[in-house]
Amino acid sequence: MTRYIRRAATLCLVMLAALLVNVVRLQLLQAGELRENPANRRPLIARYADPRGDIVVGGRTVTGSKDTRQQLRYERTYHDGPLYAPVTGYSSQLYGTTLLEHTEDETLAGTDPLLAPLPLWNDLTRSRQPGGKIVTTIRASVQRAAYQGLAGRRGAVAALEPSTGRILALVSSPSYDPALLSGNSPAVVAAWRRLNTSPDRPMLNRAIRQTYPPGSAFKIVTAAAALDARIVTDPNAATDARDPYILPGTRTRLPNRAPRCDRASLSYALRYSCNTVMAHLGVRVGLHRMRETAEKFGFNDAGLRIPARVAASTFDREMGPDQLALSSIGQFDTAATPLQMAMVAAAVANGGELVRPYLVDRVTTRGGRTVSAALPRTYQRPMNPVTAQVLQRLMIQAVEKGGGRRAAVPGVRVGGKTGTAQHGVANAGVPYAWFIAWAQQREASRPAIALAVVVEDAEANREDISGGGDAAPIAKVVIEAALKGRGG
């Protein structure tokens, strides 16, 4: 019997060994694959187990975390949610993340290895760090002035500091409160559906994700190209642009809304926005150089990130002369985001050098230790410095004497350009009102702000919509906010 007992014992040993081998397989060999199975809720639970790191504007956090005591424990909260939504985006347990919540997710969730004091050790122990902080370049007063200036009308404001590329304001209106999407309750589902079906499209980030025909505001780009190419050498000299101007190769007459545009100088054309002069200059510059200049300003760049992706602004690569003429006054297929047009103004203000715009100033640990900090980087030099100086002067004149009068701030150098963009089939849509501008204290060495305002107010009377009438006053309050409390 002893022999058989021993054999039975061997059987037990085999069963024991099988169990151990199987457990090793499960817990070591296949563990990674099982952990990553999408049906495994553990990563989600871990993600929401701790308060998320915060996004900071002007020394104050604009986000927070709420302990729900649910399985997915912490929910995102927002202070002034609608005001900062185009900056923060949302962090939803159901719908994922967008904008800074998305691009900076690793830092905010605490999974970024940079946050760990001992990265390798933390990899080994699979421990999470407390979520880090994202300190933005946004200035709260500028952001608020822009949001209140739009006053709920459809539109957007993008503002940045020309010499550094720091984005001072990103406003989209009407906006929404990202807190509505934080949790995973039926109310969140309802809010999601409502926000997505609303005709106002409140979740659209008009400042960086929507492109509009820039209209006359684009004439700054055309002027830069014409000056750089020495098509125009004296901005005050008469040009050979005739009014009426027939689009090349067609019988279409290009209309002017401004008077006395026949053979007008570049200076006059920018001040009163002569379509004929700018279209003619664009055609004379030629497609190749027009395109080159536009692209140096940032057009056709699908890879621009701030760090959220910015929709590509477009300037067509293949066009006939008639189309080029229209494109040169910001019509035809030309389209730009408000941020893109703010970059145009910034390049002029900064002496022809365009600095890459950015939104994240610093990343710190929860304790405040800086993990990384942004440095200004040149994006392109779309025009030479002399051209930039000429354009600065012309833009100041446009504000002082031209269509941008309502953006003037006493005692401050403000340069601007209005734009009223036709759109829709046969231009039947309500036109968009543009205003791009920059401002500099007289004694300051650098411009304080460059910005673009777009108002797409469907409620207004069509005749009333103009860059000078609707957008310039908003630019003014934003400029005032930017200059206030900035030394002198």
Add this chain to the structure above:
Amino acid sequence: MTAPAADAPSPVPPPPPAPPALRMPKRRGVELSLLVSAVLICVYGYTAVGLTRSGAVPPDAAAYGAGLGLLALFAHLAVRFRAPYADPLLLPIAVLLNGLGLVLIYRLDLETPGDRAAPAQLVWSTLGVALFIGVVLALRDHRLLQRYAYVSVAAALALMMLPILFPPVNGARIWIRFGGFSFQPSEFAKILLAVFFAAYLAANRNALAYTGRRVWRLQFPTGRVLGPIVTIWLLSVAVLALERDLGTSSLFFGLFVIMLYVATGRTGWIAVGLLLAGVGAFAVGAFEPHVRVRVQEWLAPFASIDAGLGPSQLAQSLFSFAAGGMQGTGLGAGHSTLIGFAAKSDFILATAGEELGLIGLSALILLYGLLVARGYRAGLALRDSFGRLLAIGLASIIAVQVFVIAGGVTGLIPLTGMAMPFLAQGGSSVVTNWIIVALLIRVSDSARAQPSDGEGTDSPTLAEMTTAPGSGR
């Protein structure tokens, strides 16, 4: 193995005289210190759960430690005075497993505030230890049980049939409910059945092994000898199949085959057993939807995810083990409650795997292995066939059960609902396991107390069987 070389030629001196009757050392002090360690480990675990979950030592940690310590102490005293030669590892392993089970159940209770199982489990554990002490005190010699073989089997069958009269729970008709308590009679039946198998096989092993017809290379015993035992075995498996108690029926099956093999040494029985098992499993799998689902889940644990129905319990269990990795998340820090309703019973091993990791889980499995090994060792050392078969039977119950459950929740074999000995929530299970350990203590005491002359003899005499219990001491 001191069998003298009797046929050796004369240069070899005559065999030495049989050594004086040597008894094994008692080693009760070892047992006591192991018990203290076991209780301390459990208190440490209990404290760790509290620290992880609420940042504070649970207020009743001292009471819990004292309670477990007292149970261990009383059990130890009973062993010390009534089974002083018993194997010193058995009791500490049982206390450690039971204590860890309480820790894990307490930990899982925190996730389900409305359904606290730990207090009831503690009551059942106390009852289990009381019965353990009762068995150690009252049963002075295991051979006494041999007389009650037929009583045992009758009681076992009656117990197993009882739940048919009660409503099913979660698809299985294996519980009896009265008052607030539920009770699983098949748990007790397995001890009774082991006793019966041991007694019957011990009495008839020669007839089973050497009589009857020979077909091809298999020696078939006469129907008269084989009949009763196969009938009883088939009856119990049939009853369990009726009650959908898959786990216990596979346990009984394994138990029967192992004991039959050990008693007769006929490999053919294993072959016949496996054949029968295959046929039975196929039949049940084909006609019983409950079983077929389990087999399908085992073959494709993630099929329900692909079908958009969310992870099955088995998939959740596999996720738990994977989450634990090498070191585990730490007690209280895992999410094995995602498994759902059976987390405290059938799937408690998943919590151990997630929170104690591969290291802790392997330690647990090795503890069971040690318990089984000690049972086998007692069986090897005993002289009487009944005792040997009983020890092997009881140890095999634990071995098969651990294999079936652990294999089930880790996806090695199809899942069958059964309770992890000592670890899982379940009163009848804890009580039964304490009785099994009590019986193992009793047989190991006999094994180690008897004069050590090597191997036990295979055929006890009538005289041996009727020797007054404890007279050897």
